[in-house]
Amino acid sequence: MIELQKLTKIFGDNTAVDSLSLTVAAGEFFTVLGPNGAGKTTTLKLVAGLLRPSAGSVSVGGIDMAEKPGRAKALMSYIPDIPYVYEKLTGREFLHFTGELYRLDRSAYRAQSEELLERFLMRDDGDKLMETYSHGMRQKIVISSALLSDPRLIIIDEPMVGLDPRSIRIVKNLLRERALSGTTVLMSTHTLALAEEISDRLGIMHRGKLIALGGVGDIKQAARRSEGLEDVFLRMTAET
Amino acid sequence: MNDARALFFARIRILKNSAAGIKNEPVLKTTFIAVLTVSFWVGSFFLFYRGLSFFHAIPAVGPVLVDETMYIFFAVLFIMLVLSSLVVCHATFFNAQEIEFLLSKPLDHRAVFFYRFVQSSIYSSWAFLFLGIPFLVAYAIIRDASCWFYLALPGWFILFVILPTATASLLVLPAARFLDYRRARHVFIGTAVVLALAAFWYYRSVIAPAAQEGGDITAFMESFLYHLRILKHPLYPGYWMASSIIEAASGRATASVRYFFVYAATTALALQLNHIAAGRLYYRGWLASRNRSSRPFPPPDAGAVNRILSIFSVLPRPTAALVTKDIKTFARDFSQWSQFLIYLAILGVYILNLGSVPGSVNNPYWKMIVTFLNFSATSLVLAGFTVRFLFPQISLEGTKVWMLGLAPVTFRDLVLQKFFINGVMILLVSELLMTATNVMLETSPGLFFVSCAMTALTAVGLTGLAVGLGALYPNFREENPSRIVSGFGGTLNFITALIYVAVIVLLFAVPYFSYHIHHAVTAGTFRAMLAAAWTGGLAATAAAGLFPLVLGYRKLQRAEF
Numbered sequence: 127m128i129e130l131q132k133l134t135k136i137f138g139d140n141t142a143v144d145s146l147s148l149t150v151a152a153g154e155f156f157t158v159l160g161p162n163g164a165g166k167t168t169t170l171k172l173v174a175g176l177l178r179p180s181a182g183s184v185s186v187g188g189i190d191m192a193e194k195p196g197r198a199k200a201l202m203s204y205i206p207d208i209p210y211v212y213e214k215l216t217g218r219e220f221l222h223f224t225g226e227l228y229r230l231d232r233s234a235y236r237a238q239s240e241e242l243l244e245r246f247l248m249r250d251d252g253d254k255l256m257e258t259y260s261h262g263m264r265q266k267i268v269i270s271s272a273l274l275s276d277p278r279l280i281i282i283d284e285p286m287v288g289l290d291p292r293s294i295r296i297v298k299n300l301l302r303e304r305a306l307s308g309t310t311v312l313m314s315t316h317t318l319a320l321a322e323e324i325s326d327r328l329g330i331m332h333r334g335k336l337i338a339l340g341g342v343g344d345i346k347q348a349a350r351r352s353e354g355l356e357d358v359f360l361r362m363t364a365e366t
Numbered sequence: 367m368n369d370a371r372a373l374f375f376a377r378i379r380i381l382k383n384s385a386a387g388i389k390n391e392p393v394l395k396t397t398f399i400a401v402l403t404v405s406f407w408v409g410s411f412f413l414f415y416r417g418l419s420f421f422h423a424i425p426a427v428g429p430v431l432v433d434e435t436m437y438i439f440f441a442v443l444f445i446m447l448v449l450s451s452l453v454v455c456h457a458t459f460f461n462a463q464e465i466e467f468l469l470s471k472p473l474d475h476r477a478v479f480f481y482r483f484v485q486s487s488i489y490s491s492w493a494f495l496f497l498g499i500p501f502l503v504a505y506a507i508i509r510d511a512s513c514w515f516y517l518a519l520p521g522w523f524i525l526f527v528i529l530p531t532a533t534a535s536l537l538v539l540p541a542a543r544f545l546d547y548r549r550a551r552h553v554f555i556g557t558a559v560v561l562a563l564a565a566f567w568y569y570r571s572v573i574a575p576a577a578q579e580g581g582d583i584t585a586f587m588e589s590f591l592y593h594l595r596i597l598k599h600p601l602y603p604g605y606w607m608a609s610s611i612i613e614a615a616s617g618r619a620t621a622s623v624r625y626f627f628v629y630a631a632t633t634a635l636a637l638q639l640n641h642i643a644a645g646r647l648y649y650r651g652w653l654a655s656r657n658r659s660s661r662p663f664p665p666p667d668a669g670a671v672n673r674i675l676s677i678f679s680v681l682p683r684p685t686a687a688l689v690t691k692d693i694k695t696f697a698r699d700f701s702q703w704s705q706f707l708i709y710l711a712i713l714g715v716y717i718l719n720l721g722s723v724p725g726s727v728n729n730p731y732w733k734m735i736v737t738f739l740n741f742s743a744t745s746l747v748l749a750g751f752t753v754r755f756l757f758p759q760i761s762l763e764g765t766k767v768w769m770l771g772l773a774p775v776t777f778r779d780l781v782l783q784k785f786f787i788n789g790v791m792i793l794l795v796s797e798l799l800m801t802a803t804n805v806m807l808e809t810s811p812g813l814f815f816v817s818c819a820m821t822a823l824t825a826v827g828l829t830g831l832a833v834g835l836g837a838l839y840p841n842f843r844e845e846n847p848s849r850i851v852s853g854f855g856g857t858l859n860f861i862t863a864l865i866y867v868a869v870i871v872l873l874f875a876v877p878y879f880s881y882h883i884h885h886a887v888t889a890g891t892f893r894a895m896l897a898a899a900w901t902g903g904l905a906a907t908a909a910a911g912l913f914p915l916v917l918g919y920r921k922l923q924r925a926e927f
Contacts, residue, residue, distance in 0.1 A: 176771055
């Protein structure tokens with residue numbers, strides 16, 4: 127589903143992503159781990175087509191992002207780390223706005239909006255302006271809007287920030303359900319327990335490079351440690 | 367005091383760092399901006415100079431008329447700055463994210479308040495700098511003022527803009543503290559309606575009857591100015607500032623300094639009152655503004671408003687969604703529509719004033735001057751309107767632009783949607799305005815048609831310019847439209863819009879005045895000049911409107927988020 131070939135992104139003197147090559151299969155739940163500034167968000171934005179690569183290529187569903195960005199973007203939904211929304215729209219209006227923007231079937235997206243609002247326990251707040259929402263409520267609306275178009279690829283950056291435990295459980299279940307039904311999920315997180323619990327495969331990034339790749343067991347084995355993922359992660363990304 | 371110093375020091379560092387960034391800008395771009403700014407100042411200086419010279423040359427009353435213009439300029443400007451500051455102060459004091467950060471620190475709340483006060487003052491009065499400098503320099507030359515006048519100009523400028531902000535903040539602080547958001551809106555609308563009715567009453571009972579008294583334009587102007595004496599009330603701050611400048615230009619330094627100190631003392635008093643009010647009300651007002659809650663709105667497919675907005679369903683679905691979103695966002699944003707109301711009020715006052723120009727002015731010279739002045743004034747108001755409301759539209763997509771970047775709509779669609787929807791509305795409003803004012807002025811059919819056609823050109827040009835430059839110079843990090851407009855792109859839009867209007871006016875005024883007034887050209891030459899004016903007008907509109915539009919969406923397409 128995702129194919130990155132020697133993907134590089136340079137900002138001035140800083141190489142944020144350094145010749146990254148990676149393949150993520152359809153229906154796979156892939157998590158990118160890494161310390162702050164490792165290049166995780168930049169990688170996700172490159173895949174989403176929100177940044178242009180300095181070198182290398184991004185292909186989504188066999189479509190080259192540089193050549194046909196519109197077609198590639200039609201396959202995916204992106205959920206940013208900070209849930210910026212239109213403050214003066216209500217949550218329900220925002221979901222309908224998304225449905226119209228993507229030209230989705232009206233009755234289908236309306237029904238799905240209600241289902242998602244219900245699932246996130248937001249039904250009663252759906253008609254209030256989003257400027258009055260908490261960070262977590264905004265995040266729920268943004269996640270809901272990303273799921274409306276039934277994308278083949280979900281790119282999600284730090285999904286659990288600001289969510290309460292119940293909502294975290296809901297999001298985890300939703301993402302797992304989607305992955306099981308064939309949707310590819312590319313997620314970035316600092317929450318190692320979440321990555322360990324939910325992912326099919328992990329990649330650990332450090333200074334723009336992928337320094338470890340595989341299942342949780344594979345990475346631990348590669349590090350030849352019997353300790354938890356957190357210790358392995360800290361060891362691998364330690365500054366010398 | 368130390369707190370305020372720390373805040374201003376940080377702001378100065380930010381400005382220095384931003385200024386250092388200019389070095390990285392292409393030389394061609396900075397040179398172009400510098401040339402444009404200087405050209406604007408020189409061009410508007412000559413326009414003001416010609417206008418004031420014209421009044422000055424009127425026998426017997428000329429010099430008095432020039433001084434009266436100065437009184438009107440400062441009187442109207444003071445009111446405008448207070449109104450503008452009301453909206454800007456509310457947004458700057460209470461709605462900025464920076465406030466939350468600052469008030470979480472152990473800072474004196476008054477320091478935070480004055481830090482934001484200075485910003486409000488700058489945001490609400492930057493346009494005054496652009497128009498005020500050439501106007502006052504033109505006035506000084508006509509009045510043959512001494513070099514001290516020019517040296518004192520910066521002092522007048524700085525002093526003048528503080529008092530309107532101080533007055534507005536004295537209204538905003540208690541409003542934010544004691545009125546909830548919705549009640550504040552009601553008070554604002556109620557006050558606006560009362561002021562509009564009062565202005566209408568004053569017009570109907572005082573100015574309009576006076577306008578009927580004489581058909582001679584000089585007598586009319588004397589009468590008109592006499593009835594505007596309310597603007598010269600000795601207790602009105604605009605009068606003190608105008609008097610200080612007029613006395614200085616006349617060489618009466620003592621009188622000038624006296625008025626200057628009256629204004630300065632009042633400003634000092636207003637600042638002291640602000641200091642007291644800020645200590646008692648600012649933090650509590652900010653806390654009260656946090657308690658804002660949203661009443662539930664009807665679901666998107668129910669309610670009268672949504673039914674009305676469904677008329678846009680004839681448009682392609684993404685376009686209709688964007689238009690509906692823009693309208694709802696605008697209507698729910700107090701800082702947006704309150705300034706919109708101010709613009710409507712300006713137009714209302716303008717039309718009321720036009721009604722007092724006697725229709726019996728049969729002199730073709732005056733008739734043509736009034737028609738072209740009417741077109742210029744209408745276009746200038748529209749220029750201000752497009753800069754204030756259309757320029758920030760792309761920027762206001764702001765931090766949400768990632769969503770549009772991912773959606774199956776291109777930035778070309780987004781920019782064109784904003785251009786067409788706003789263009790149609792601007793065209794309708796401006797044509798309505800031009801038709802109404804032409805009827806009031808009893809303009810001849812030929813000039814009637816030409817002024818309406820010129821208006822159509824400027825509506826397209828000004829809309830394209832504002833939307834295009836808004837896309838070319840977006841500020842996605844800023845959510846306050848006033849701050850977006852006061853940045854580089856907004857300033858560039860303001861200058862280019864004024865230059866564009868001046869070009870259109872000159873293109874058409876030259877043939878008309880040459881043929882109908884000065885009889886300097888034959889009918890054949892006049893027709894050729896008019897054809898050239900149309901060609902030039904279309905070219906100027908294409909350059910001003912379409913060129914930035916194309917550059918704008920191309921830049922957005924290349925942008926990274």
